[in-house]
Amino acid sequence: MSIRVEGLTKIYGEQKAVDDISFSAGTGVLGFLGPNGAGKSTTMKILTGFIPQTSGRAQVCGFDVTTQPLDVKRNIGYLPESNALYTDMYVKESLAFVADIHNLHDPAKRIAEVIEQTGLGPEQHKKIHQLSKGYKQRVGLAQAILHDPQVLILDEPTSGLDPNQLISIRKLITDLGKTKTVILSTHIMQEVEAMCSQVIIINKGKIVTNDTLQNLKGANGEKQLEHVFVALTNK
Numbered sequence: 001m002s003i004r005v006e007g008l009t010k011i012y013g014e015q016k017a018v019d020d021i022s023f024s025a026g027t028g029v030l031g032f033l034g035p036n037g038a039g040k041s042t043t044m045k046i047l048t049g050f051i052p053q054t055s056g057r058a059q060v061c062g063f064d065v066t067t068q069p070l071d072v073k074r075n076i077g078y079l080p081e082s083n084a085l086y087t088d089m090y091v092k093e094s095l096a097f098v099a100d101i102h103n104l105h106d107p108a109k110r111i112a113e114v115i116e117q118t119g120l121g122p123e124q125h126k127k128i129h130q131l132s133k134g135y136k137q138r139v140g141l142a143q144a145i146l147h148d149p150q151v152l153i154l155d156e157p158t159s160g161l162d163p164n165q166l167i168s169i170r171k172l173i174t175d176l177g178k179t180k181t182v183i184l185s186t187h188i189m190q191e192v193e194a195m196c197s198q199v200i201i202i203n204k205g206k207i208v209t210n211d212t213l214q215n216l217k218g219a220n221g222e223k224q225l226e227h228v229f230v231a232l233t234n235k
């Protein structure tokens with residue numbers, strides 16, 4: 001398993017954002033769902049080492065997020081919800097900057113591959129601030145996968161994309177999930193049905209279900225995941 005989480009808790013002041021959650025994930029796309037404020041982004045930020053947990057443990061590829069943060073960062077790619085980019089940089093320049101941080105052996109070759117994979121080709125010579133939202137999102141994804149990490153954490157990667165862009169980014173994520181562990185947070189249930197093999201639903205900081213997509217729909221006698229989500233998060 002590339003991700004192991006045990007008894008993870010995060011308290012912000014008085015607010016318990018993540019409440020003693022445990023789960024593990026291997027190769028495939030894991031849908032990480034929950035209503036607004038459920039604790040998804042907080043969990044993702046802990047896994048990527050952006051913020052520390054209050055208690056509990058999280059491991060990425062066998063490395064502990066607290067005691068082995070550099071090893072974790074080598075093995076993880078993160079597309080945060082607020083995809084902060086250096087907008088004055090050219091697309092290629094920003095990728096070269098990230099490649100340098102990761103000390104890649106042949107950055108030019110890898111940058112060309114990732115530009116191809118994310119469909120950035122036609123826009124690759126622009127500055128980031130000149131790009132549409134969808135292309136900015138692709139730059140964020142390109143940066144996240146550049147060092148070919150085993151684990152990808154994607155926080156609402158398709159928000160704001162038009163239907164054409166949605167289809168190509170979904171395909172890219174599905175392809176990545178064939179060999180990598182992808183944790184995908186999204187509010188779009190069709191997206192989960194199209195891409196995810198496993199689904200975790202979190203509500204008020206607690207995991208309310210962790211099952212295969214197939215079981216989840218079957219067990220609840222529902223055809224639509226949306227109904228399952230509503231039933232499990234309105235208790």
Ligand SMILES: Nc1ncnc2c1ncn2[C@@H]1O[C@H](COP(=O)(O)OP(=O)(O)OP(=O)(O)O)[C@@H](O)[C@H]1O
Nearest residue numbers: 012015016017034035036037038039040041042043
């Ligand atoms: N830096 C912070 N300081 C205090 N409270 C925070 C902070 N970040 C998040 N929270 C609170 O923690 C809870 C979980 O937030 P989180 O962003 O993890 O939810 P989420 O499931 O990602 O929501 P969304 O779907 O809206 O993105 C919320 O109640 C939120 O207000």
